[in-house]
Amino acid sequence: MTVTIKDVAKKAGVSPSTVSRVIADHPRISAETSRKVKEIMEELGYHPNLMAKSLVSRTTRTIAVILPKPAEELLLNFFFYELIRGVLAQLTRSGYDLLMAGGSNEQEELETVTRLVRGGRIDGLLLLYSRSSDPIITFLRKEKMPFALIGRSLDYEDVPSVDNDNVQAAYDATNHLIAQGQKRIGFVSGPTKLAMTQDRMTGYARALAEADLPFKEGWVVEGEFLLESGYRAMASIMSQPEPPTALVVIDDVVAFGVLKGLAELGYRIPQDVAIVSFNNIALSELTMPPITSVDVGTYQLGYTASQMVLRMIQQVEITARQIIPHRLVVRESSLRTVAQHIPS
Template sequence: MSVTIKDVAKKAGVSPSTVSRVIAEHPRISAKTSRKVREVMDELGYHPNMMAKSLVSKTTKTIGVILPRPAEELLLNFFFYEFMRGVMAQLTRAGYDLLMAGGNNEREELETVTRLVRGGRIDGLLLLYSRIADPIIAFLHKEKVPFVLIGRSLDYENVLSVDNDNVQAAYDATKHLIAQGQRRIGFVSGPTHLAMTQDRLAGYTKALAEAGLPFKQGWVVEGEFLLESGYRAMASIMSQPEPPTALVVIDDFVAFGVLKGLAELGFRVPQDVAIVSFNNIALAELTMPPITSVDIGTYQLGYTASQMLLSTILQEQIQPRQLIPHRLVIRESSLRTFFPV
């Protein structure tokens, strides 16, 4: 026979309503009583019915993460795991669960969010990418659902967001290549409808303009956040009559594909083509050569975003936008000292 609230109450010497208040984390229950009841719950192996609890408290203690399409691409990228490690550290500490969902296209994504919100299955949402005219953000605004955006909104002001200064980060990466003597610098981009891609492209072009270096459209290739995307980009960008001798790459995982593509085409890194990338995932220093990468504080992005979302749910005052600092981690893939004399 399963253990009930009445069993817990009898063993703890309190009323069933007191046990219910402990489960609901009622502020008027003393720490001593709460500790005693929870010890009895553990002793008897009692697990509260969270669905029933949510009906009473109007909360689910669950946060949703909406995966941008196609989700299988994101799950291949090590950025996601480091980001989610930060999210889970904060949610676990606060006693919240995580629900991940997505869709194969924009319509399915919106349907998923609508179902989660109107079904009362979540207390708030984390959105992993900022897109132009995103219908999900419009819906969440209309429904007054707490959410935090990773990036910056291109359409709304005062959206709660956690971001890097992606313009400055790409500017710093490009300036590093310029300082190494590079004059023909290309850019392997992500999808251009993302705010992050637009900002990093802006930082890249700003650094070129300041140095009086040419911007050539043929040296900029758009792709996805996939190894295969970086691999394919090399066939296009390095077939130019005068190909670039250095590349700023949108993401480390994409950079792995860039290394593979360059090697198959007979280009050496960094002797023929220098590379700077972003995210500084653990594998970046294990490639041959190790990749110079901008560390964007991926773990901190996830931790801070979930912290902001929980504060919003609890109606605490927070800054609407927080920036996580970045730093350039220099390795062999970009260093002039590895070039032939």
């Protein structure tokens, strides 16, 4: 015999409307009541008809993640796997599905978002990057669609966002190199239109200025979040008349390319060039030498951002901007003491 919502309510000792609210994740239902009802639902084998529910409530229980470039290129960077793992953990726990979408350029991304929002296919969105003058953010605000940004908006102060203090993170990374006695420090950046790149550049430049060290245009190279980008950057940056002896690199995967490029040019790490990177992905401690990296709490960024979107959907008040702490994980790639004790 088919188990009904009334059967669940009777066994749980609550009203059918309370069971309905539990299924809908209503914010006014206590955690204890929600847990009890869900246990009874599982015990009785009750599965709510989510399609019928969506027709009545006009919800889809689907959150979209908008990828900022073609997926096949983006997913070459392990940072995004960890980020999506955090997103999925929160959505799965809350009974929501994940839809991944994007485009090959900014216009296609906007068209994708417009189609998803106006087609009623999603309840909210997550954006993985913030650009200057981003038309997607402008569109979402106009449509009053719940969304959160991983990063910070360059145009709006009140955009719901989860981020690191990227200025401080890059300041700390650069100061670590300075503390190791480095005086010629370069920067391998991401696309300069991104808020994260701009903030990390600011932190890098601030640390140099405070230590009265030079900021040289030839020591700064813009690229993408790809291994190949770091590899290509070395041909440019190390061809300077006086090349840097240390590098702050925007991302661990880019740093893998930096290691490859430096090795082909005959440079040793850290004896000739010290390296500090960002994201602390698992592979960063398996390189030769292991890479010093700033752990930005990647999983927590994804988890917290998706939690923020769900609360907006449920009309629960949120803190518009949340900062995930970072920490510097020091390994051999940046240590002067290691360089001094490795035979030449």
